Amino acid sequence: MKPLEQLIADFRNLVYTGIATALLLDAHAKGYEGDVRLVVTMPGYFQRLTPVLYTLQLDCYVLGPARHYKWSGTDPEEVFARATADVEGWVTEAADS
Numbered sequence: 001m002k003p004l005e006q007l008i009a010d011f012r013n014l015v016y017t018g019i020a021t022a023l024l025l026d027a028h029a030k031g032y033e034g035d036v037r038l039v040v041t042m043p044g045y046f047q048r049l050t051p052v053l054y055t056l057q058l059d060c061y062v063l064g065p066a067r068h069y070k071w072s073g074t075d076p077e078e079v080f081a082r083a084t085a086d087v088e089g090w091v092t093e094a095a096d097s
Contacts, residue, residue, distance in 0.1 A: 018091035
């Protein structure tokens with residue numbers, strides 16, 4: 001498994017590359033472009049048998065069909081893999097337009 005810091009860095013680099021591509025085509029953007037948050041939800045005492053939940057959030061106006069995105073799961077690598085696949089698709093779509 002990649003260290004969490006590397007997963008975050010790789011994802012941010014992908015997002016930033018996509019934003020740069022999209023901005024070449026259309027300069028309309030928001031100040032929050034590329035804000036990334038990773039929330040780790042650790043259940044309380046009475047829910048301690050519930051797995052830890054990782055939620056990756058992205059705010060991005062110029063990529064994808066919406067402005068705010070969220071991917072969640074109990075395995076951080078799987079969460080980042082799903083998010084990366086989505087963003088790669090949006091970057092390809094932006095480059096093709």
